[in-house]
Amino acid sequence: MLLGDAPPGRGHADRRLVTRWAIAAWTVQFRFRVNDPGSIDSSHGASSTNGSPMTQSTIQLEQVCKNYGNGKVVHALRDIDLSVAQGERVAVMGPSGSGKSSLLNLICGLDDPTSGTVSVAGIKILDLNDDQRTRMRREKIGMIFQTFNLLPTLSAVENAALPLRLQGMHRKEAEHRAAAMLERVGLGTRITHRPDEMSGGERQRVAIARALIFSPPLLLGDEPTGNLDSATGEEILVLLDDLQKEFNSTLFLVTHNDLVASFCDRVVILRDGHILKEQRPDPVLAGSH
Numbered sequence: 383m384l385l386g387d388a389p390p391g392r393g394h395a396d397r398r399l400v401t402r403w404a405i406a407a408w409t410v411q412f413r414f415r416v417n418d419p420g421s422i423d424s425s426h427g428a429s430s431t432n433g434s435p436m437t438q439s440t441i442q443l444e445q446v447c448k449n450y451g452n453g454k455v456v457h458a459l460r461d462i463d464l465s466v467a468q469g470e471r472v473a474v475m476g477p478s479g480s481g482k483s484s485l486l487n488l489i490c491g492l493d494d495p496t497s498g499t500v501s502v503a504g505i506k507i508l509d510l511n512d513d514q515r516t517r518m519r520r521e522k523i524g525m526i527f528q529t530f531n532l533l534p535t536l537s538a539v540e541n542a543a544l545p546l547r548l549q550g551m552h553r554k555e556a557e558h559r560a561a562a563m564l565e566r567v568g569l570g571t572r573i574t575h576r577p578d579e580m581s582g583g584e585r586q587r588v589a590i591a592r593a594l595i596f597s598p599p600l601l602l603g604d605e606p607t608g609n610l611d612s613a614t615g616e617e618i619l620v621l622l623d624d625l626q627k628e629f630n631s632t633l634f635l636v637t638h639n640d641l642v643a644s645f646c647d648r649v650v651i652l653r654d655g656h657i658l659k660e661q662r663p664d665p666v667l668a669g670s671h
């Protein structure tokens with residue numbers, strides 16, 4: 383069944399219900415994965431997110447601090463200044479607890495900094511209400527997760543079309559574009575397959591197609607090859623490499639993997655919530671692609 387199709391003999395109301403369910407499920411997955419307990423991700427009544435002045439950077443953090451807790455405060459991020467230019471590739475590395483997820487949550491607008499400002503594609507996130515943040519994510523940010531986060535009941539083409547459907551595009555047009563995008567990621571013969579009928583590498587290709595289908599200025603990855611064997615992980619990196627050049631999206635990847643980092647222009651090392659150092663990726667690995 384295609385996204386939005388009704389079961390035989392039933393009407394438009396059912397079709398709308400299926401679509402709304404898929405949208406709600408995807409939104410919940412997104413929120414659950416980034417582990418933010420406080421955000422509200424309503425998709426109703428979204429209004430324009432284009433009110434703030436533009437900057438040159440796709441991601442701009444100025445003096446960002448994030449504390450958790452009231453009694454014994456955890457300083458998850460401390461005085462982070464970070465600017466990522468359009469088309470740049472940045473890997474964020476650091477041990478568990480160093481603040482990587484907190485950083486992603488702030489960039490997605492799923493959480494607010496305790497102090498400082500975060501801007502994405504020239505939009506200052508603190509200026510947005512929840513609906514505007516939802517819209518910002520839909521329009522500006524493609525996400526690739528370690529666990530793929532595809533909707534299990536939808537086919538590859540329905541999964542890849544979902545962001546366009548959320549933006550209000552008609553199903554036929556959205557799935558036409560999604561099929562072309564799946565062709566681009568090497569899955570032209572798999573478009574009707576559901577996630578449980580695909581390998582891990584194929585699922586991640588669908589997720590990449592979904593992330594890029596609306597040409598977002600920013601592509602965020604959370605361990606995008608973390609659940610794949612090394613050969614498949616490398617194939618995915620080569621694909622990301624090609625697509626990033628083609629789409630000129632900014633790539634911002636959280637990773638523990640040196641090979642992933644080697645595909646980036648810059649590596650930001652987090653330690654105890656602050657930027658320990660920024661460096662070029664390992665030159666030996668960088669020469670491998």
Ligand SMILES: Nc1ncnc2c1ncn2[C@@H]1O[C@H](COP(=O)(O)OP(=O)(O)O)[C@@H](O)[C@H]1O
Nearest residue numbers: 450451456458477478479480481482483484485
């Ligand atoms: N919701 C939260 N409440 C309290 N402490 C948190 C919360 N989220 C993260 N932390 C703490 O903030 C620090 C940074 O966590 P996190 O950003 O998840 O790091 P990483 O993703 O690098 O493992 C850790 O000490 C973690 O325990």
Ligand SMILES: [Mg+2]
Nearest residue numbers: 479482483484
């Ligand atoms: Mg984390």
